[in-house]
Amino acid sequence: MCGRKPYLVGHQEFAVLYGVEPQMVGQWLAPSRGVLDPATAIVVSGVRYWPLGFACRFGKTTPRPKLLNVRYRKLLIADQGEGWEPDLGDELPAIVGQQEIIELFHLPSQGTLATRIAQGGFPKEDWWLSGSRLWLLDTVIEAVPELQVSARSLPWEVDDKVEAALRAGTYEGPGSVVLTRGRHARKGL
Incomplete structure (x- = not known):
């Protein structure tokens, strides 16, 4: 581990890594699709974020492999400064x-x-x-x-x-869960 800060991505960055719209990441997370396990992300202020290592590896793990935008990966790393590339949320600091x-x-x-x-x-x-x-x-x-x-x-x-x-990693206060939005929100009530 070099640098104190791990490289991370949110929905928008995850989508750009694979050349899709950010809404597609939400579709991958849908239980009916089962493409992207929500447990692979950390939740901060009610939003999911992924370790860059996992996000870059994700495309090879799907039934229909997805091509990683290597240029954008390099831009993300350069933009985030000195850090390290974790693969699992358990590796992340608070x-x-x-x-x-x-x-x-x-x-x-x-x-x-x-x-x-x-x-x-x-x-x-x-x-x-x-x-x-x-x-x-x-x-x-x-x-x-x-x-x-x-x-x-x-x-x-x-x-x-x-x-x-x-x-x-046991915080259960405000922001610790992702609030369901859109048409699926009513189903959770």
């Missing part, structure tokens, strides 16, 4: 999005965090994938002293239980 951060600090609203990010008062994201910001939990924790010093009214105190659950 990764958080806005929902997990709100729970970690018990912030009063998503707007509080969004404003802090927009004003540049929060650490730069480690990834920008499929339109979402993601951070290594360590990036956020390392920034706590600076967040506390620059805070006007919020204490920016870490909930140790939430942090421990995120690190152990």
Whole structure:
């Protein structure tokens, strides 16, 4: 493992790797298709993300093999900076999005965090994938002293239980599950 950050992909990046529309990744995930096992992804702020190693290997594992866009793979790696290429979600460090951060600090609203990010008062994201910001939990924790010093009214105190659950992979708070959308959402009720 070189570098502290693993290479990841979201729905949009996964789709580009195989030259399909992002909706196709959702279709591959559908139980009726059974092409892409949801367990191969991690869930951060209610969205699935895959280790790049798995995503690149995926095309060879399907009944109808899919051709990998090797150029785009190289672009992803260059864009994400120094890191390493994991194959399984179990290999990943704790990764958080806005929902997990709100729970970690018990912030009063998503707007509080969004404003802090927009004003540049929060650490730069480690990834920008499929339109979402993601951070290594360590990036956020390392920034706590600076967040506390620059805070006007919020204490920016870490909930140790939430942090421990995120690190152990047992977090079950907001953002820990993918919410079903579209026409299949009603079937889950």
